[in-house]
Every structure is written in structure tokens, then in C-alpha cells.
Amino acid sequence: MHTTTPGPAGPAISRLGLGCMSMTGSYGPADPDEAAATLLEALDSGVTLFDTGDFYGDGANEELLGRTLAPHRDRVVLATKTGVRRTAEGLVPAGSPDDLRRACEASLRRLRTDHIDVYYLARVDPAVPVEESVGALAGLVAQGKVGRIGLSEVSAATLRRAHAVHPISAVQTEYSLWERHVEDAVLPTLRDLGAVLIAYSPLGRGLLTGAVRRATRYERGDFRATAPRYNGDDLEANLAIVEAITRLAVARGTTPAQVALAWLLTRGSDVVPIPGSSRRPHLRDNLAALDLQLTAADLNAIDAAVPAAGAQGARYGDHGIRMIDR
Ligand SMILES: NC(=O)c1ccc[n+]([C@@H]2O[C@H](COP(=O)([O-])OP(=O)(O)OC[C@H]3O[C@@H](n4cnc5c(N)ncnc54)[C@H](OP(=O)(O)O)[C@@H]3O)[C@@H](O)[C@H]2O)c1
Numbered sequence: 001m002h003t004t005t006p007g008p009a010g011p012a013i014s015r016l017g018l019g020c021m022s023m024t025g026s027y028g029p030a031d032p033d034e035a036a037a038t039l040l041e042a043l044d045s046g047v048t049l050f051d052t053g054d055f056y057g058d059g060a061n062e063e064l065l066g067r068t069l070a071p072h073r074d075r076v077v078l079a080t081k082t083g084v085r086r087t088a089e090g091l092v093p094a095g096s097p098d099d100l101r102r103a104c105e106a107s108l109r110r111l112r113t114d115h116i117d118v119y120y121l122a123r124v125d126p127a128v129p130v131e132e133s134v135g136a137l138a139g140l141v142a143q144g145k146v147g148r149i150g151l152s153e154v155s156a157a158t159l160r161r162a163h164a165v166h167p168i169s170a171v172q173t174e175y176s177l178w179e180r181h182v183e184d185a186v187l188p189t190l191r192d193l194g195a196v197l198i199a200y201s202p203l204g205r206g207l208l209t210g211a212v213r214r215a216t217r218y219e220r221g222d223f224r225a226t227a228p229r230y231n232g233d234d235l236e237a238n239l240a241i242v243e244a245i246t247r248l249a250v251a252r253g254t255t256p257a258q259v260a261l262a263w264l265l266t267r268g269s270d271v272v273p274i275p276g277s278s279r280r281p282h283l284r285d286n287l288a289a290l291d292l293q294l295t296a297a298d299l300n301a302i303d304a305a306v307p308a309a310g311a312q313g314a315r316y317g318d319h320g321i322r323m324i325d326r
Contacts, residue, residue, distance in 0.1 A: 024057025234313025
């Protein structure tokens with residue numbers, strides 16, 4: 001497995017990481033035994049970067065990783081996120097220094113470790129200056145409880161303010177062949193600062209694999225039921241893009257998931273996709289993208305298949321959009 005190095009001078013990480021969120025049910029139910037087997041197979045296949053969050057499954061996701069990966073801790077780059085908490089209205093920001101310090105202790109317990117390799121502020125709390133949130137994370141670095149600091153879904157301006165307090169090693173943002181907003185300002189900025197881009201939802205929350213069809217009815221608790229992009233007329237328009245990518249994949253003798261991931265891998269060695277998978281067949285499909293070389297003609301065909309504005313429809317519902325720093 002190829003590796004890349006997150007700045008500044010972070011540990012080497014595998015070219016593809018494993019997103020673990022769906023292992024506790026964000027896109028419908030998941031089988032915990034199969035999820036654990038997927039974690040171990042990923043590790044044996046050379047994946048080192050494992051991505052979770054303290055709010056995934058309300059802590060259950062971190063517990064699954066702790067239970068399964070603790071015996072292999074020295075081979076794992078463990079990345080988790082905090083800075084939000086669940087209320088009746090959904091997740092809300094919780095980025096005060098006390099919130100972050102408390103959350104870190106709880107994550108360490110659930111992950112069965114004494115340090116987190118990459119600790120992200122999942123969302124900037126508009127009620128707390130980012131300098132204060134990052135200052136608290138820097139305190140955790142000083143105590144040896146955290147290795148590197150990351151941010152998720154931040155503007156370029158916020159990234160610079162945060163970096164002035166403590167080096168930011170990684171920025172995690174949605175990035176895929178149909179969601180390219182990060183290219184405008186955040187990607188050039190993080191390159192300037194020497195951070196890596198961790199591309200989340202690189203498979204368009206599963207749609208770019210061809211797994212969602214017109215007749216699909218999302219199960220209870222599936223995030224995709226809540227955002228315009230995955231429903232109604234927007235879904236209809238987006239499935240036409242998926243069909244075009246699938247035709248290209250078939251012509252190349254590969255799968256649409258591999259085309260989506262191979263496209264991200266062409267964006268630079270500082271772009272690390274973290275496809276989410278809770279099943280071994282999906283993991284195997286995704287890792288095979290490392291061997292797929294897209295040609296200039298393939299890249300042109302992808303650009304022709306995807307409208308300049310990317311996928312149609314907002315990627316979050318109103319509540320989720322309000323949580324994003326702009
Ligand atoms: N920072 C943030 O705000 C944020 C937001 C969202 C996600 N994330 C992180 O990013 C990771 C990846 O994003 P994501 O999980 O949202 O979306 P994704 O990687 O775009 O898609 C995941 C979905 O695709 C399915 N899938 C994966 N590989 C497949 C394949 N080869 N064929 C068919 N289906 C396949 C998965 O199903 P199975 O589970 O059944 O394998 C899952 O339902 C998450 O796990 C999480 O760690 C971060």
C-alpha cells in the first residue's frame with residue numbers, strides 16, 4: 001500500500017483510509033461482526049488510517065474500533081472527531097475548551113488507547129472563537145493525549161486563523177468527482193500550510209457506487225433521507241451522472257466505485273480519500289482503485305459526465321447546512 005505524510009510531519013498514512021461511520025448505521029443497519037471483520041481485513045491489506053467520530057452511533061462506533069483495533073494499536077493511525085453533541089433537534093456545535101477536554105477523555109476510554117493520532121474539530125462552534133477551540137486541542141497535544149490536530153468543513157479563513165494557534169495537519173471535507181467546492185479556496189490554502197485533505201464521502205454517500213436506484217427506499221435512520229441531493233428530482237438528475245460513470249467503468253472493466261476513488265487519487269498525493277465501508281466485499285472493491293490508472297481520456301469523460309456545478313441539490317438539509325463554517 002502506498003503512503004502519504006500529513007503535514008506538518010505527521011505519521012505516514014495509507015493512500016486510502018477507511019471511513020467507519022456506516023459501521024454503526026448511518027446508511028441503514030450494519031452487522032457488527034462483519035464490520036469488525038472489515039476493520040481487520042483493512043488492516044491486513046495495508047490500510048493504516050481509520051476514521052471515526054465520538055457522535056457516530058453515539059459512541060458505539062469508537063467502541064467498535066477500540067474493541068477490534070486495540071490489540072493492533074501500533075499499526076493504526078486513529079482519527080476521531082468531536083465538537084458536536086446530540087440534542088432533540090439533531091447534532092449541535094459543542095466546541096468550548098471544557099467540551100473538548102471532556103470529550104477527549106471519553107473517546108480515549110472508548111477507543112481503549114492513551115492517545116488519538118489525529119483529533120478533529122468536527123464543526124466550528126459559532127459561539128466559540130476557533131482560536132479557543134484549537135487552543136484547547138493544542139493543550140491535549142501538549143499532554144500527549146493527541147498527536148495532530150484536524151478540522152472538518154472549515155473555510156479557508158478559519159483554517160488560517162486556526163493554524164496560527166497550532167499547526168493544522170489535516171482538513172476533512174466532502175470531496176468527490178461530483179462535490180468539488182473544496183478546490184476553490186480550502187485546497188489551495190491547506191497546500192500552502194502543508195496540511196493534507198482527507199476526502200470524506202468520496203463515494204457520494206454510496207450513490208457513486210450505483211447502489212442507490214430510483215426505486216430505493218432509504219431505511220429508518222439513513223442520513224440520505226434527510227438531504228435534497230439524494231431524493232426526488234435531484235436524485236433523478238444525479239442518477240444520470242451515476243449512469244454515465246457506470247458506463248465508463250464498464251468500458252474500463254472496473255466498477256464505478258473504483259472510478260470515483262481513482263479520480264480522487266489523481267488530485268494529488270496530499271488528497272486522501274476515506275471511503276466508508278462496513279462490509280469486506282465493498283472494502284475489496286474500493287482498495288482495488290489503487291491499481292486503476294485513469295487515462296487523460298477517462299478524466300475528460302468524467303468531466304463531461306459531471307455538470308460544472310457538480311451533483312444537483314444541497315448535500316445537507318437546512319440544519320446540517322447551518323452547521324457548516326463559511
Ligand atoms: N467530517 C464529516 O463531516 C464527515 C461526514 C460524513 C462522513 N465522514 C467520514 O467519511 C467516511 C466516508 O464517507 P461516507 O461513509 O459518508 O460516504 P461514502 O464513503 O461516500 O459512502 C459510504 C457508503 O457507500 C457504501 N459502499 C462503500 N463501498 C462500496 C462499494 N464498493 N460498492 C457499493 N457500496 C459501497 C457503504 O456501504 P457499506 O457500509 O454497506 O459498506 C456506505 O453505505 C465516513 O465513514 C466518515 O468516517 C465525515
